[in-house]
């Protein structure tokens with residue numbers, strides 16, 4: 496353990512009972528995160544944890560069961576430490592489902608991410624607390640309409656005097672919104688304004704200078720995807736240069752095969768026709784935004800990169816996390832409905848076909864998509880403004896928690 500965990504609280508009956516409502520820096524918050532696969536679960540929790548700590552002054556502790564996945568996004572993490580503090584957040588290795596820290600301390604606000612189950616001993620202690628904690632189940636993001644009806648619905652515990660609230664992220668009014676740091680737009684504007692910062696990024700990331708204005712820069716973060724072969728061939732045959740940036744991941748193998756290489760690891764470079772590709776290292780989470788800002792078009796996946804691409808205010812193509820029985824397809828269409836709404840019928844249809852093709856329905860038509868890129872760029876900017884309307888998720892969650900703690 497490298498640092499003391501956050502403040503003790505009234506679940507410890509030896510302490511005086513909790514009376515008045517806590518001031519912001521006294522609010523202790525525990526986030527429980529089980530990593531199902533990939534990086535999205537911990538990606539969302541880590542972003543939320545930092546925002547609650549840095550922007551709201553909360554004392555945040557994250558229980559996470561997979562420190563190795565976490566370390567990919569946060570290289571400062573010590574994967575052998577049971578407890579550590581990183582960026583003012585306490586990280587507990589949630590090494591067993593029953594584990595709830597070395598000493599049982601119950602926070603004012605408890606967030607179970609994506610319906611992971613809290614340790615039973617922790618829930619029992621929550622019920623013993625003088626003032627019941629504010630308990631959230633943070634759900635996965637969906638753009639579907641029903642989300643607004645279910646957001647913040649209370650669910651009383653069947654046995655204990657506890658109420659859990661379902662917190663639904665969403666793209667529209669009445670939902671919990673999506674995560675957005677207060678300084679994000681300013682950081683993006685500074686990067687966009689600074690040719691030096693962009694040149695340095697290109698040099699450090701690809702060992703190449705920034706491409707000329709006629710090139711289309713594309714970042715590619717995706718699951719394995721059968722549409723990639725056809726798309727790479729269309730980019731090779733494009734009338735204008737395409738620069739492809741591929742962070743190391745599940746689609747790297749297909750890119751390597753296209754170029755006849757054994758792998759496409761960080762530092763790899765290859766060119767065919769109009770297509771030039773660079774293999775990139777998987778960066779710390781903050782660094783991923785720069786890749787989105789340096790690109791004209793971003794292929795993203797899952798949940799967190801999908802949201803970041805929207806804040807980057809550039810066109811994007813979403814590889815949605817595939818679910819059994821194609822349950823993900825209505826979610827894909829719901830997102831399209833929000834995002835594509837003001838586009839012309841033709842631009843909307845082309846975008847819909849392209850997103851569908853990237854998600855296993857049909858073949859991608861790059862020339863048609865590329866023709867509409869200026870429309871998609873304009874829409875990306877207006878969409879980022881619309882997406883901000885429900886407010887930032889961390890702020891919305893903190894506001895609601897405070898009303899419950901009064």
Ligand code: TRH
Pocket residue numbers: 531532533534535536538539567568635716742776777778779780781782783796797798799800801816
């Ligand atoms: O990794 P994902 O596919 O994650 C998930 C999980 O599969 C999860 O189980 C599923 O439920 C959810 O999707 C919907 O995609 P996502 O959500 O975009 O998370 C990727 C994270 O990785 C995101 O926080 C950005 C980060 N990242 C980096 O930090 N550095 C990088 O170089 C890249 C490419 C990404």
